[in-house]
Amino acid sequence: MKRFCVKCGVEESPSTPIVNGLCPKCYVEVRGVVEKVDKIEIEFCRSCGAVNVHGKWIDVNSSEDLSEIVEEYVIDSIKPLQDFLLEDVKVDFKPFEDSIATIKLFGKLREIKIEHAIQVRMFWKSTLCPNCRRIAGGGHKAVVQIRYVNDDEEIEKFVKLVEKEFNKFIKEIKPVKKGYDIMLTDAGIAKKIVDLAKRRWFGVKIIESFGDVKRLSTGEKMARLYISIRILNFKSGDYIVVNGTPYTVESFDGAWLKLRNQNGDVIEVHVDFVMKSFSKYKSRK
Ligand SMILES: [Zn+2]
Ligand SMILES: [Zn+2]
Structure with a gap:
């Protein structure tokens, strides 16, 4: 016995399977392809733009990054209906701004390709990530003073590398006479910068000292660590x-x-x- 779509009356065929009494087109119209999503809420850092993904703060370096994160969020928040195999999503949204997002769902209903769009309210919750909170609260915890004899390409490369590697922990890089002062939010990073310098040059003199002890708003005592990295990059004529x-x-x-x-x-x-x-x-x- 032939089966028909109860809504539009189309007859069942290989290209028009009847699912729960409906053809694919009517099925999507009547039931949709996913369970209803009330809203999507994403927490982000208003200072650095990082996004909290299941408790992990992820740096966002481009709009592609953000789209990827949002799509992951969406995939985690929606539940496809039993007959629908969700294969991909594309999300149209306003970055860091509450709005209605359009979610395009791509997938299959009994081997028939389906593309269906839904609209969901998207909320952006502004906060500070742990690193930015630390910066805002306690200031910098260490200062690395890079000093050199001669300003050359190697020095510039080194400072750029440090900036790239430890970007998250750097509050400021201040050029000073014959060097740079690097303000860090994490004293452990200072030692890592020392290691990097030692790998680059033989002639590296390290002097560690502590500044005044301060009491933080948390009651914790803190002494700022100063590490001087003196790079002896002599050139002929010095x-x-x-x-x-x-x-x-x-x-x-x-x-x-x-x-x-x-x-x-x-x-x-x-x-x-x-x-x-x-x-x-x-x-x-
Ligand atoms: Zn139909
Ligand atoms: Zn942040």
């Missing part, structure tokens, strides 16, 4: 005083220095030795 004797740098290969004294004598010393015994230096420039 002036240096080692063990009280002034020298001019002849050459430096990253590890070994050739130094000329005022009489024209040249000595070769390792940068480790110089690091322990220099009292001052001056770049040729």
Whole structure:
């Protein structure tokens, strides 16, 4: 016995299966393809724009990122009807603004391709992510003072790398004379920056100290950590005083220095030795 759609009367065929008495077109019209969604609520950081995805704060670097996150949210929030196989969603929404979002649902109803759009209220809940809350509350916890003899491409590359790697923990990068001060919200990151510098240069002198002890609004005591990273990137022509004797740098290969004294004598010393015994230096420039 042939079956017909109870709504439009179309006869069942391979391209028009009857599901619960309805053809695919009428099925979607009458029942939809997913259970009713009341609203979608997304928590975001008003300071850095990160989005809270199931308790994890995810950085959003582009509108594509945000679309992906929203689509994941939507997939998690909707429940397809039993006969419908949900394959993909596309969401039309206003970023960080409460509005009605249009959700396009793509999938199959008994092997028949279905495309169906629904509208859902989308709410954006503004808050501060833990990292931004820390910045707003306690200020920075550490300062890394990068100092160099010569400003060169390697230094610039290094500062850019630090900025990229630890962006989330950097409050500010301040250029100062012959260096940069990097304000960090996490003291542990300071040590990681030291490690990075040590991997790049042999001649790196590290000096750690603590600033005044302060009491935070939480009652916690905190002393700001200062780490000075002095990068001895000598170039020929630089002036240096080692063990009280002034020298001019002849050459430096990253590890070994050739130094000329005022009489024209040249000595070769390792940068480790110089690091322990220099009292001052001056770049040729
Ligand atoms: Zn029908
Ligand atoms: Zn944030």
